[in-house]
Each structure stands twice: as structure tokens, then as C-alpha cells.
Amino acid sequence: MEKKKYTVLMSVYYKEKPAYLKNSIESMLNQTIPPDEFVIVKDGPLSRDLDDVIEKFIDENPGLFTIIENKINLGLGPALAKGILASRNSLIARMDSDDYSVNTRCERQLNVFEKDPTLEMVGSFEAEFIDNIENVISIHSVPETDTEIRKFMRRRCAVLHPTVMYKKQSVINSGNYQDVHLYEDYDLFARMVLEHNTKTYNIQENLYYIRTSKDFFKRRGGVKYAHTVLKFKWGQYKKGYMSLEDFIISGLGQVIVCLLPNSMRKWFYTTFLR
Template identity: 75%
Template sequence: MQNSKYTVLMSVYYKEKPEYLSLSIESMLNQTVKPDEFIIVKDGPLTTELDEVINNFVTAYPKTFNIIVNETNLGLGPALAKGIENSKNELIARMDSDDYVVSTRCERQLEKFREDPKLGMVGSYEAEFVDDIDNVISIHRVPSENDEIERFMHRRCSVLHPTVMYKKSAVLKSGNYQSVLLYEDYDLFARMVLEYHIKSYNIPEPLYYIRTSEDFFKRRGGIKYAKTVLKFKWGQYRKGYMSLMDFCISGLGQAFVCVLPNSLRKIFYMKFLRK
């Protein structure tokens, strides 16, 4: 396949589980079009077990892996920004350290870039699973076409972060990842789509399997989380990325969901935000 070189970008920190990390890396190495480079950013000191997993892959694929070490934990945004800057390829595929992807994910995304050279970012749906990839509990769907992605971005992030393959030049043009608590992805993608008008597309199939649990809903609750939501989305309003109406519906609405009991918050997510 022409133009098939791409980099995988992953950040790892000490709380990850070694078995999940191993499965995640293997699923990317088993792509039908294999990565030319695999960047792992060690975001701060890792456990011995995590280091062992990474070292085993580096030993097996010494020409593929590029390990970047942060002496202290910088957070996801700055860690990924380093990876973007150090990528040797124009096309970069994001991957989280505890998930799984189907073997044709990157081939399908590369095909889209080849079909439309103006594209700067290609994502997909994601399947949310508990414990095992055969136990899918929901499908997270997002708009497919560029105009739909742009409209949707005014209220919710219309590109699912770990599913994306994007162009290095498009990310750097848009200011790269920045340190934005909980919203590194939305912050970057809003700039790419709404300010720099980077053409985007989402493949309307779940090519990515994201691990979830009861903690998923707990982590998205509480007064502290609600304040973070409001701060970020007010900032989006101040930048002109959303209207006051968008802020009221998206920001205030999400903050309200944050303060609901966890059982009700789970019902809301599953009924209105997932299928």
C-alpha cells in the first residue's frame, strides 16, 4: 500500500496494568499494515512490571520502538506533545495503554488518507467493553462527515481521542497538545476543527475497543469534576468555539450530570450518550 508508513503514539504511567499494556501493544503490532515506528512515552517512573513489558517488546522489535522517558509525570497532554514532536512520520495513530484495536484499524484509516489527501484527521466509533472484548456493553458513535463533526464540536468532542490517526503537520499547526486537565483531546481537536479547519472524518464502525468499568462513571462525577467541566467549557465559549446557548446546554448540562448519584449518571450516559 502506498503511503503506508505511520507512527503509533502511546503514553504510559505507573498506574497501568502490565497485562493490559501488553494486549494493547500487541494489537497495534498485529495490524494488517504494521507501524513503521512505535513511540512510547514513559510519563514518569513506572513499575518494574510495566518496564519489563516495554523492554520485552523493545528487545523483540528494536528497530520499531522509540522510548521517550519523562523523569517526572507531566500529564497526558505534555507527554503526547513530546511524542508528536519526535515522530519521524507524518501520520500518527493514537493508542491508549489499556485498550485493544481490530487488526484492520490502521489500514482502514490509511485508505481514507489516500482517498482524500486533504484530510488531517481520521477517527472511528469505539466499542466499550468490561473485562473482555467479547463483553461489549455499548457503542460510542460520533458524526462521520467533516461538516457534521464541526457542528457537533461546538457542544461535545466529535472525535474519539484514542481512535484517531492524524497528520503531524496538522497537530503542530494547531498548537499541539497542551496541559488542559481532563480535556487535552477536546482542547486540541476544537482548535484543529474550529480554528484551523482541519478536515476530519470518522469511520462509522467500532474499530477501537475501549476498556470501561463502574469507575468510568464514578470518575465523571462529583463537584470537583463539575467545576473542571465548567472551567473548560467557559474557556471554549470565551475563545468563540461555542455560543452562550451551547455553553448552557453543554457546560451546565454536563455539570448537572456530574452531581447526580452514580447510578443515575450511568443511566444517563447509557441512554443518551451511547447505543
């Protein structure tokens, strides 16, 4: 491992709000151990305001930013796959373009890697907030140890995507990100953990704030979303990543939740899935 060196990987597309993007980038630049490189994938043409935010950071931090520009919007999976390949460091920290990282996040993750060089991916809890980080609506917790993560992964994703720091080569060896609608993270992490035996650890503290909205749970409902869930989890079953029992409990269970009224779905998520 290149001690104390890591790359931040972020994808941005045209719907992002400039103020959110600015705050997100700043939270990574203000880390107690700052990044050695910041890769931004512009996933399709951006607004002038978004480009201005990025250009200002480039001007203020010469040599830090690597910019990849997609002529059209490819989607999160293909965009991040490009960013992985372009990163110059062996360790990469994911960051979403509208969220916020605690300023000790990357130092904590680097320390975990240093203590156990066999680890290949390290995540944490995340706090879900609306409007500002003082308005936290729930804490999303995940299992800690590699053994617990492997067991949990057979029914639900055991690693929270934007919180992770992972080894570049481990991602590439597992097939990198692929174009899997809504599930590019779970798809990658299942391949890493369940097929390629990637050793993983989750810090049992919130080091990340993920932005949600009042319609967060509404977007996770409906027949179309239920179909996407069922198709993905059936694919996981066919690959041998989960048993038939796991598929029935996880896949069909989530379909039922998708079809619940929004108020009941919100209650279920915040009571049982967090």
C-alpha cells in the same frame, strides 16, 4: 503522505497494569498494515514489570520503538506533545496503553487518507468494555462528515481521542497537545477543527475497544468534576468555539449530569450520550 507508513503514539504511566499494556501494544503490532515506528512516552518512572514488558517488545522488534522518558509524571497532554514532536512519520495513530485496536483499524484509516488527501484526521466509533472485549457495555458513536463534526464539536467532542490517526503537521500547526486537565483531547481537537479548519472524518464502525470499569460513571460525577467541566467549557465559549446557547446546553447540562446519583448518571450516559 508517506504511503503505508505511520507512527503509533502511546503514553504509559506507573499505574498501568502490565497485562493491559502488553495486549494494547500487541494489538497495534498485529495490524494488517503494521506501524513503521512505535513511540512510547514513559510519563515518569515505571514499575519493573512495566519496563520489562516494554523491553521485551524492543528486543523482539529492533529499530521499531522510540522511547521517551520523563523524569516525573507530566500528564497526558505534555507527554503526548513530546511524542508528536519525536515521531518520524507524517501520519500518527494514537493508542492508549490499556485498550485494544481491531487489526484492520490502521489499514482502514490509511485507505481513507489515500482516497482523500485533503483529510487531516480520521477517527472511528469505539466499544466500551469491562474486563474483556467480549463484555461490551456500549458503543460510542460520533458524526461522520467534516460538516457534521464541526457542528457537533461546538457542544461535545466529535472525535474519540484514542481512535484517531492524524497528520503530525496538522497537530503541530494547531499548537500541539497542551496541559489541560481531563480535556487535553477536546482542547486539541477544538483548536484543530474550529480554529485551524482541520478536515476530519469518522469511520462509522467500531475499530477500537476502550477499557472502562464499574466505577467509570462514578468518576464522572461530583462537585469537583463538575467544576472542571464548567471551567473548560467556559474557556471554549470565551475563545468563540461555542455560542452562549451552546455553553448553556453543553456546559450547564453536563454539570447537572455530574450532580445526579450515579445510577441515573450511568443511565443518562448510556441512553443519550452514546
